[in-house]
Amino acid sequence: MADPTDDDHKLRDGRGRFSRTLQGAQRDAYAAQLRAQRWTYQQIADELGIDKSNAIMAVRRAIRDACAGPGKELVDLEVTRLEAMYDEVLDILNADHVLVSHGKVIYDQAGNPLPDYDIKLRAIDRALRARESFRKLLGLDAAVKVDATVHEVTQQDLELQEMLREAKARTDLEERQILDGGTDG
Template sequence: MADDTTTPIARDKMGRYHRTPEAIARDAEAAHLYFEVRLSYRQIAEHFGWKNHTSALQAVNRALRDVAEPTKELRDRRDCELQFLWDAAMDIYNQRHIVVSHGQVAKMNGEPIEDHSPKLQALEQMRKINAEWRKLHGSDAAVKADVTVHEVTQQDLELQEMIREAKAHTQAEEQQILDGGTDG
């Protein structure tokens, strides 16, 4: 069953579903509302009458995929948003958090007990922000490798051994010359 952001859909001759031009335009408008007007996903969902914010998120993501490569301006804006989120998470991580129980600061041996939960939550958010940043900049893209396979034969191994022996012999002769003697 299609979500509420892809209705109207159409089928091609092979029976596959495709988004109609109306759905594509609506997704583009959702992206405009998110990036330009700065509405939240929940506000976008309400604007279109969708059931929840996930539908708005999916519409914005489809609109971004429709663009072959996001423009530098959109990428830079998203980069700034991610930097803001990173800085906010880092601020939370760097603060000292204490345990409060029943409205009172919890203490052990007269010292406030430190609460590590906010720091761990901040680290988790930073991990997610980092993943988004890597996606935005293509750091997780597959790496193409040019590999050449060379079969090593017994003759190759014998040649390598002859070269090693010749180098060792030459080095011994050079050392003998440097030592000033010739045994001939």
């Protein structure tokens, strides 16, 4: 089952991204079987003809795939529950609530009951919390990858920068002297 290239189990979709093939999924499952038999990642990599990091990723993909069915059912159940709660909150938000103090409705000067905005504000807060739960559950707030390059600055680099600054300052001074000397003559 050795596969010399890791890209053989992937195809590009219409947007240029890789999508997995059946062969790739089978290879990932085989990698997970080997891992379950206490093979090291390096042994799995050697068996599959890939490097160690791809062996690790293959096992992780297999575990993710194995959990996808029951995991999806659980996510669907939680989404259904959140939708029901969100609908209840919207019903509360859309209802008319009157201000009550000490068990009595409070009226304005024209005799109209005053609206209770506190109930609406609390409903808005609950709606926002429900939406946050949706976003977390569905992974919509996943961390953004940042690609950063770090350059180490050595003492030699700092000294070189200082020499360049001094040389530039000398050159600027010489140019000013030449220009000043050229206008005097």
